[in-house]
Amino acid sequence: MTQLQVQSEKHLLGTKGLSAGELNAILDRAAHWEQHPVKVTNQLQGRFVANMFFENSTRTRFSFEVAEKRLGAEVLNFAAAVSSVQKGESIYDTVRTLESMGIDAGVIRMKPNGLLAELAQKIKVPLINAGDGNNEHPTQALLDLYTMRKEFGEIRGLHVVIVGDIQHSRVARSNLWALQTLGAKVSFCAPPVMQAAELAEHAPYISFDEALKADVVMMLRVQLERHEGSLFGSAEEYRAAYGLTAERAARMAPHAIIMHPAPFNRNVEIDDELVECEKSKIFTQMSHGVPIRMAVIERALS
Known part of the structure; x- marks a missing residue:
């Protein structure tokens, strides 16, 4: 398996195509975390996760941020409204830039439909869809x-x-x-x-x-x-x-x-x-x- 293939199983781009086994595994693991409400674990200590919100959503971003911090990850927050994407830098360029800085995963929310699947083929870190267009919100x-x-x-x-x-x-x-x-x-x-x-x-x-x-x-x-x-x-x-x-x-x-x-x-x-x-x-x-x-x-x- 190439690195890209290994990573493609780590992406969460949508629920379409996920098997019952994969869905249940996520639900079961969530049950574990709900039953063990420790404020912070060191599960992901030293890992960097970027929240890349090219479309606003305070609730979803906070929910991801609490989840990341409870797992002990380092969190980078990126809001498009105040960023260079407003100056015409493309979403792809921004994600590639963060990838080249060494993030381990990206949570991404965006308005365009269909762009996320293309990005996922070019980006080597796992991407989690936090809502894209009217496509999916897994x-x-x-x-x-x-x-x-x-x-x-x-x-x-x-x-x-x-x-x-x-x-x-x-x-x-x-x-x-x-x-x-x-x-x-x-x-x-x-x-x-x-x-x-x-x-x-x-x-x-x-x-x-x-x-x-x-x-x-x-x-x-x-x-x-x-x-x-x-x-x-x-x-x-x-x-x-x-x-x-x-x-x-x-x-x-x-x-x-x-x-x-x-x-x-x-x-x-x-x-x-x-x-x-x-x-x-x-x-x-x-x-x-x-x-x-x-x-x-x-x-x-x-």
Whole structure:
């Protein structure tokens, strides 16, 4: 095996193509870290991890940073908004520059679709996708799976419905691939303007009334400005048609749970009173971000 081939197994570019065994290994390792909440280990002492965020996300970056520091790694933070990438230096040049300085792994978030796979073929250090375009967000899907597995014991046989702006959602895609690999049934629920036609062959689009019968109802953040001139002139209209209101939540099965990748728009896609209700696992999901990212970083550097 060449060095590049060895490293390619250490990249985490998406959940698409990961086997059930690989997904479960990450979830199991995250369970280990959740059960051993030591603040700092020296597991990765002397290793350098760069967080390269060419697109802002405070929560995801902090979650990765806490995970890296708990593993004892040295952390370098790079935010594109204040960097030379604004001056026209390409993402590739920036990543190559950090690689040549001796980083051991890179966590990367970016707007362009499809660029990450190209980068991964040219860069010899493992890259972890922290969200790219509307392509994938694998660590979010992994923490979602972890939350479901903890709640229900296993993922096989669950019916998970993802509701909202499927077209622009990398979270929907990463969840779709990972959930199907582990034997869950996935459905989508979205207004026509927010559907992703290319995903229809993988998961059916169903009505909201049908969606409320699922084991897991996962709401997505909706950015109405992306759909100028669509059906919804206002947040109120979206909430009336596709929001998880208290009235709709009351129709869910007793065992069913509410999820959301956050950040959420209260009283748009989810009613304020539901965010922390008994069925909601939204903050529980967030708490699983660090152990999942610890498992993923460890996998890249083991």
